[in-house]
Amino acid sequence: MKTFAHVNAGSVDEVTNLLAQNQGKAKINAGGTDLLGVLKHRILPEYPEMLINIKKITGLNIIEADEEWIRIGALTTLVEIVKSPLIEKTCSLLKEAARSVASPQIRNIATIGGNLCQDTRCWYYRYPDEIGGMIKCFRKGGKTCPAVAGENQYHAIMGAKKCFAVCPSDMAVALTALGAVCTLAGVKGVRTIAVEELYTPLGNVLSPDEMITAIHIPKPAPDAKQTFFKFTLRKPIDFAIVSAASIITIDKGICTDVRIVLGAVAPTPVRALKAEEFLKGKALSEEIADQAALLAMDGAKPLAKNAYKLEIAKTLVKRVVKDSVVTVNSLNDPV
Numbered sequence: 375m376k377t378f379a380h381v382n383a384g385s386v387d388e389v390t391n392l393l394a395q396n397q398g399k400a401k402i403n404a405g406g407t408d409l410l411g412v413l414k415h416r417i418l419p420e421y422p423e424m425l426i427n428i429k430k431i432t433g434l435n436i437i438e439a440d441e442e443w444i445r446i447g448a449l450t451t452l453v454e455i456v457k458s459p460l461i462e463k464t465c466s467l468l469k470e471a472a473r474s475v476a477s478p479q480i481r482n483i484a485t486i487g488g489n490l491c492q493d494t495r496c497w498y499y500r501y502p503d504e505i506g507g508m509i510k511c512f513r514k515g516g517k518t519c520p521a522v523a524g525e526n527q528y529h530a531i532m533g534a535k536k537c538f539a540v541c542p543s544d545m546a547v548a549l550t551a552l553g554a555v556c557t558l559a560g561v562k563g564v565r566t567i568a569v570e571e572l573y574t575p576l577g578n579v580l581s582p583d584e585m586i587t588a589i590h591i592p593k594p595a596p597d598a599k600q601t602f603f604k605f606t607l608r609k610p611i612d613f614a615i616v617s618a619a620s621i622i623t624i625d626k627g628i629c630t631d632v633r634i635v636l637g638a639v640a641p642t643p644v645r646a647l648k649a650e651e652f653l654k655g656k657a658l659s660e661e662i663a664d665q666a667a668l669l670a671m672d673g674a675k676p677l678a679k680n681a682y683k684l685e686i687a688k689t690l691v692k693r694v695v696k697d698s699v700v701t702v703n704s705l706n707d708p709v
């Protein structure tokens with residue numbers, strides 16, 4: 375690994391000032407479970423000159439609630455989310471999503487802020503420099519995407535134009551279903567943005583001087599049924615092939631409110647808007663679930679090797695509509 379300066383930041387202001395002063399050459403280090411691998415394998419075109427350790431900043435590791443919102447600090451670890459009685463009671467789908475991430479060892483140190491900002495897992499992008507040289511694709515400022523004509527079995531089936539890598543964050547899928555927003559702090563002040571709008575085709579909307587400080591979730595209706603399903607090839611320690619999160623309110627047998635989000639099908643989490651619209655005002659049944667699943671695939675254009683993901687995505691949408699109650703979820707068995 376190349377040498378770099380290491381700074382223990384004591385406040386959010388110190389982080390944003392250091393990020394601004396270093397003009398893109400400093401990187402935030404939270405749990406380090408993603409960042410250190412990225413640096414070790416030298417997959418980035420430019421190596422950071424400074425790492426800013428944010429773990430010593432106080433006040434960023436909290437889970438609390440008021441009447442309307444649940445607030446999770448950016449340094450809260452995934453295991454803290456899994457074990458929180460407040461999250462279990464109010465946002466069980468977030469708990470399920472956190473529980474499905476990686477392994478207990480990683481969940482012990484991985485933070486929610488780092489999970490949202492983790493780098494893509496595309497295997498061309500992650501190709502280590504030491505075995506054949508870094509691949510400079512669109513996402514690294516290059517002019518091609520080798521995945522389009524190459525090994526694209528795990529890539530996007532919808533919503534991609536240049537880069538077909540999928541958003542790897544399970545927390546982003548769950549938080550999008552919950553309608554969460556995050557607070558971004560920068561040298562010019564603080565702004566909030568919906569998690570749904572956090573990602574761009576080649577990364578995220580954070581300016582080079584910004585960091586996530588907290589995530590705010592509007593308190594879900596107590597009777598809303600929450601579900602998170604994740605299909606993986608291996609049970610322990612694997613990223614989603616496809617995931618689906620939903621929050622569905624049913625009143626007197628009729629669906630009155632619904633959000634369904636698909637993960638690992640596109641460079642961003644994808645709201646199944648047409649399916650949501652279709653479900654509102656209907657009594658949920660097998661046939662309705664089938665039709666919603668088809669509508670959720672609207673606009674999908676699989677690549678040569680990943681059409682199988684369509685069938686998995688349809689099945690998961692069907693399941694979240696049918697089983698929109700959080701029960702024991704065999705797809706999400708803990709490690």
Ligand SMILES: Cc1cc2nc3c(=O)[nH]c(=O)nc-3n(C[C@H](O)[C@H](O)[C@H](O)COP(=O)(O)OP(=O)(O)OC[C@H]3O[C@@H](n4cnc5c(N)ncnc54)[C@H](O)[C@@H]3O)c2cc1C
Pocket residue numbers: 401402403404405406407408409410448474475476477480483484485486487488489490491492493542543544545580584585586587611612613614
């Ligand atoms: C073996 C393995 C399996 C995994 N499986 C899954 C999985 O199934 N599902 C899943 O969702 N993830 C998975 N992951 C990814 C894992 O969840 C992330 O590595 C972890 O959540 C990142 O958190 P961290 O605190 O360690 O971030 P770091 O590694 O410290 O940071 C990651 C990135 O985010 C930036 N960053 C960190 N905090 C902030 C902040 N507050 N504001 C702005 N930028 C920030 C850093 O600069 C860096 O670019 C897996 C990882 C491994 C190694």
Ligand code: SF4
Pocket residue numbers: 494496497498499511512513514518519520521522529536537538539
């Ligand atoms: S899918 Fe994206 S990250 Fe992967 S090779 Fe293509 S441009 Fe690069």
